Amino acid sequence: MKRLAFAGLFLGTALLLTACPNESPPPPPPSTSCTPTPTGLSVQSLGSQQQTPQGLGDFSAPHVPGELLVLPGGLTPQGLAARVEGVRPLSALEGGFLRVGVPKGQERAKAEALLRAGARFVQPNYLYFPLYVPNDPLYPASPADPARLQPYLVLIHMQAAWDLVRVASYGCTPIVAVLDTAFNPAHEDAGLFLSGYNATDDGLGASNLDPSPPPPNSAYANSDPDHGQGVAGLVAAAADNGKGVPGLGLGRVAVLPVKVFYWVNGGYTTTSTTLAKAIRYAADRGAALINLSLGSATPLDGVVQDALNYALSKGSLPVAAAGNNGTDGLMYPAAYPGVLAVGSARLDGARSDFSNYSSTPKDLVLAPGGNRTPAQAFYVLALGQDYSYYESSRPYTTGAGTSFAAPMVSTVAALYVAHYHAVYGRTPTVGQVKQCLIQTASNGGSYNAQTGYGLLRADRVLSDRTYCFP
Structure with a gap:
């Protein structure tokens, strides 16, 4: 059996909540003002940079x-x-x-x-709107708390995308299947969590999403069981509920939690057969996206490849974490054909020091995932529930890694599916979804060995008239 391990770094920290200090009013403006220097530019002098518009505007926008x-x-x-x-x-x-x-x-x-x-x-x-900021307390940027989520989402222009989402009327709710460790749908901050599936052989039953009990003389380490809840929360944590963090789906995307990690041969892992079964399960339940924040260095796994091909044939796009070795070459399943791979970006927009990259062109984009040095991580959901064999009483922790970059891409892709359906009355193909995300990313359709096609641009994904809504 081939084993697959987490593709994400997962770091637990204590929560830090701070109050905003009162600020004094700004000083009055100076008595004299600066007059802008005219440039003399016009539509004609700008040439190809700007042209007088012709034809019809975009009637899908508010x-x-x-x-x-x-x-x-x-x-x-x-x-x-x-x-x-x-x-x-x-x-x-x-x-x-x-x-x-x-x-x-x-x-x-x-x-x-x-x-x-x-x-x-x-x-x-x-119509133009103030950029939306949800009231979830661990979201807004704070100089005293570097783990707040907002500075990371600014990288992908998520708030501008949310403005488009909030005024849209969606006729469908796309499903993102998250294949991962364990889940708690009853979490205080869980939003659209569907009834999940236990694909493992841990003996707890098909509907039990609790962490798998470790064998004798074994124990969890590094908050491993919380990993799945953190990934799922980035998709579908409740937004604007005054608690924790908002999911990027803003209540328009549902999570299908599928447990694939359990104890095999003394380690907390999963197998080819379990993973393939879970991929097929997600595709059969109509998941638009299948998030795989996991990976293996083993390249040829015919069972998993066949399941991925099955998912693609059903219209489900697998999105997989690139890996956290910081080396040239993607982990699998991210490296398989047809899969959209996701690397991690740090706060300055560059590739995270731990994120794998690929000198061979792949369907690869970046999303925020933190960094190792200097340390950068952000708040995500934890299980928030104690078990007889694992303590996870805290509802939130911090995470970093390509594991947490992948669900951001999965969620934006799901919002694109909903937006496309609202415009055209049908869902896009997996090829259209990939083309939209890749061509609108920050590298402008060009491939770079370190960053792939560049940073995800959520605002462009929901508005581009060339590659996304032609």
């Missing part, structure tokens, strides 16, 4: 009902109203645009009619 902004292309406001029924001129804007009123619910249809009537460009009157 906008004011019953209003359009029109670049008339030589037509007068009265001429537009005369040519398209139901169009009412409202005001002229600087830059040559007109704001017009149209019947609510007919914005796109009237925009298309205006284009046919001779308008150059028509767009909605878009």
